[in-house]
C-alpha cells in the first residue's frame with residue numbers, strides 16, 4: 047500500500063510539475079505585460095508539434111531539436127507576439143479587454159494553423175525529452191521558479207520588472223525600457239509554454255485542440271496565486287497534481303462512482319471553477335473593447351442579400367446541402383453572443399457549454415433518456431431543452447454581476463470547461479446518443495426550411511432584446527456600467543437577463559445543430575469552439591445580427607473543405623488585428639464599401655456638434671416669467687436669442703442681468719472672480735434678484751420645501767482599510783438650494799459623493815431621502831427614488847444617440863413621463879440634428895448637456911453633480927451655472943462637488959468645506975468663500 051501511495055505521489059508530482067511550469071509562465075507574462083495569455087496552451091502545442099517535426103520527420107538529434115524548439119522558436123514566438131500584436135495594442139492605450147481578445151485570437155490562430163499544417167488527428171510519436179521519472183520534471187519546474195524568483199529579487203532586470211509592474215508610466219519616466227521588460231516577459235512565458243508542451247507531449251494526446259485546452263485548464267494555478275506568487279503557484283500545482291493522482295485509488299460504487307471518477311480525472315478543472323467563481327476576480331477593465339461593439343450601420347439592402355444567400359442552399363443537393371444545414375443552427379448560437387457580448391457587453395467564453403447542453407438535453411429528451419421524463423417528439427424536446435437550459439444561464443450570469451473583463455472571461459471559460467469535462471465527456475450521459483429530426487423534416491432540404499423558420503424566431507427574439515427599453519438599457523450597461531446604474535438601470539438583474547436569454551438562444555442553436563447531424567457529438571461543443579465563436583463574433587461586429595449570420599456562414603463554409611482549421615486561422619488573424627485598426631477588419635471592409643458615405647456622416651456629426659455647442663455658448667440668461675425649471679431654462683434659450691439681438695449689451699452685463707439668480711446669501715458678493723480670463727470682480731457679483739422672479743429659489747419652508755424631500759447624511763463614516771476617508775460627516779442637501787462641497791485633494795469629497803449616490807456604502811451613519819432611510823439602497827434604486835447624478839469623468843453611452851441617451855434616463859428614472867425626453871432635449875438644446883447622432887465624438891460641452899438631460903429626464907428631486915465644470919470652457923461654465931440655478935429655482939435639491947471656486951461662488955447657496963474626512967466649515971456661500979480666500983465677506 048505504501049508503495050502504491052508513493053507511486054501515485056510520484057505520478058502526481060509529475061503532472062503537478064507540468065502545471066507548475068505553466069503557472070510560472072503565465073504569471074511571469076502577466077506580471078511583465080498585464081496580459082493573461084490565453085494562447086499559452088496553444089504555444090505549448092505548437093512547440094510540441096515542432097519538436098516532433100524536427101526529430102521524427104526531419105531526423106534531427108533530440109538535443110538539437112529541443113534546443114532549437116525551446117531556445118529559438120519558443121522565445122521567438124513570444125517576441126513576435128510582443129512586437130507584432132501586443133506592443134501596438136499597448137501603444138494604442140493598452141485596453142485590457144482588447145489584449146484579451148487579441149490573446150484569444152492568437153490561440154485560435156495557432157490552433158487553426160496547427161490543424162492546417164499537421165492535421166486534426168492526434169500524434170502518438172512525440173519524442174520524450176525528460177523521462178517519465180517525475181523527479182526530473184519536478185527539478186525543472188522548481189529550478190525554473192527559483193531562477194525567476196532570484197532574477198526578480200536580485201537583478202537589475204528584476205527591479206525594472208517590479209517597477210513596470212507597480213506603475214508602468216512612472217517606470218518609463220524613470221528611464222526603464224518597459225518594452226524591453228515586456229519582450230523579456232513574453233519570451234520567457236513562451237519558453238515555459240514550449241517546455242510544458244514538449245514535456246507533456248509524450249504522455250498526453252498531442253492534437254491541435256486537446257493539448258492547448260489541457261494546458262489552459264491549469265490556469266487555476268496562476269489564479270490561485272493571484273497572478274503574483276510563484277511559490278504559491280508551484281505548491282498549488284503540485285498539491286492538486288498529487289491529490290488528483292491519489293483520488294484514483296478510490297473506487298466507490300453506485301451513483302457516486304462516475305462523479306468521483308470525473309472529479310478525480312479533472313481536479314485542475316475543479317480548481318479552475320473554484321478559482322474563477324469563488325475567489326475574487328483578477329484584473330479589471332471594460333467589458334469589451336469599444337471597437338468590438340462600435341455602432342455598425344447596416345448597408346442598405348444587406349438584409350435582402352442575406353435573405354437571398356440563406357435561401358440559396360435550398361437549391362443545393364447532396365453534401366453541400368448537408369453541410370449548409372449547420373449554418374442556420376450556428377447562426378442561432380452566435381445570435382446568443384450578440385445578445386450577451388454584443389449588446390450587453392459581457393465577455394462570454396462559455397457559450398459552447400449552453401449550446402452543448404441544449405443539444406444534449408434535446409437528444410436525451412427525444413430518446414426518452416432524460417431522468418423522470420418520457421420520450422417526447424423532437425420539436426417538443428427542443429423546446430423543453432431551451433426551457434431547461436435557460437435558467438442555467440445563471441451559471442455565468444451570476445459571476446458576471448461582480449466581474450468584468452479578464453475575471454469574467456476566466457469565469458465563463460471555467461464554466462465552459464467544467465460543463466465539457468463533467469457532462470459532455472461523461473460516457474454515462476452521452477455515449478451512443480443519436481437523435482432523429484422532427485417528423486416531416488427528415489430530409490436535408492425540409493430540415494433546412496424548418497431551421498430557417500427557427501432562425502427567424504431567434505432573429506425576432508434578438509431584435510426584441512436589442513431594440514426598445516431593454517436594448518437601450520443593455521447598450522447603456524455595455525457602454526458605461528456605473529453611468530447606467532446612475533441612470534436607474536438595474537445592472538445585476540439586467541446581466542442575469544442577458545445571460546439567461548443568451549443561454550436559451552445557444553441551447554436552441556445547439557439543439558438544431560445536433561438534430562442536423564442526427565447525433566450528439568461532444569467535440570462540437572468543446573470549450574475551444576466557445577473561444578472560436580467568441581472571436582468570430584468580435585471580429586464581425588459583436589453587436590450586429592448580420593455579423594452573426596455572416597460569421598456562421600464563414601465558419602461552416604471555410605471548414606467545409608478537406609482540411610479543417612481554415613476558419614480558425616482566418617478568424618484568429620482577424621481577431622489579432624481587430625484592435626490594431628479602429629473598428630477592426632470588418633469596419634475596414636465596411637468602410638471600403640460605404641466609406642465615403644460614413645466619412646461624410648462623421649463630418650456632419652462634428653459640424654452639428656460644433657453648431658450645437660455654439661448655440662449653447664450663445665444661450666444666456668432666462669428672462670421669462672415661468673413657473674417651472676423647464677420653462678425657466680427655455681426662458682434661458684429665449685433670452686439667449688434676445689441677448690444675441692441686443693449686441694450692445696456687454697458680456698458681464700448679460701451675466702448681471704440674469705434672472706436665474708437666487709437671493710443673496712449673507713456675505714455674498716465679496717469674493718471677486720478669480721478666473722484667469724480677468725473678468726472683473728463686479729462681473730462675478732450676484733445681482734439682487736428681480737422681485738417675483740420665478741427662477742428665484744424658494745426660501746426654506748415654502749412650497750418647494752414641503753413638496754420635495756431633502757437628502758440628509760448623518761454621521762457618515764467610511765474607511766479604506768486602515769485609512770479613514772469619512773469621519774462623521776453631516777450634510778443636508780435641501781430643495782431649491784445649491785449646496786456645494788469644496789476642499790483640498792484627498793479631503794473625502796468624492797467618497798462622500800459616492801455614499802450619497804449609492805456607489806459606496808458607508809461603514810457607519812445613514813443617508814435619508816425625506817423620511818426614508820436609503821443607506822443600504824444601491825445606486826439604481828436611489829435613482830428611481832429621484833436622486834440623479836452626473837460624473838466627473840463624463841458618463842454618456844457612446845454607442846447610443848443623444849436622444850437614446852436621454853431616453854434611458856427617462857425610462858429608468860423616477861417618473862415614466864413620455865414627454866420627458868422631448869422636454870429634456872429641448873431644455874438642453876439638444877433637439878436639433880444633434881439628437882440623432884451617436885454620442886461618440888461629440889464635444890465635451892455637448893456631452894455634459896447630454897448627461898444633464900439624461901439625469902433631468904428621470905424627474906430627479908435631488909441632483910448630485912461631481913465637478914460638473916470639468917472640461918468646459920468659460921462660456922460653457924457660465925451657461926451651465928444658469929441652467930443649474932434654474933433647476934434649483936424650481937425646487938430641485940442640488941449638490942455640487944467642485945474645484946472651481948468661481949463656479950461655486952456663482953452658483954451655491956451653502957458651502958461646506960471638507961478636510962481630512964470632516965466638514966470643518968459650513969455656511970452661506972459668500973461668507974465661506976470669502977473666509978477661504980482670506981477676505982471674509984460682510
Ligand SMILES: Nc1ncnc2c1ncn2[C@@H]1O[C@H](COP(=O)(O)OP(=O)(O)OP(=O)(O)O)[C@@H](O)[C@H]1O
Pocket residue numbers: 766769771789790791792793794795796797798
Ligand atoms: N479606493 C480607495 N482605496 C483607498 N484609499 C482611497 C480610495 N479612494 C480614495 N481613497 C483615499 O481616500 C481619501 C479621500 O479620497 P477622495 O477621492 O474622496 O478625496 P477628494 O476630496 O474627492 O479628492 P480629489 O479632489 O482629489 O478627488 C484620499 O486620501 C484617497 O487617497
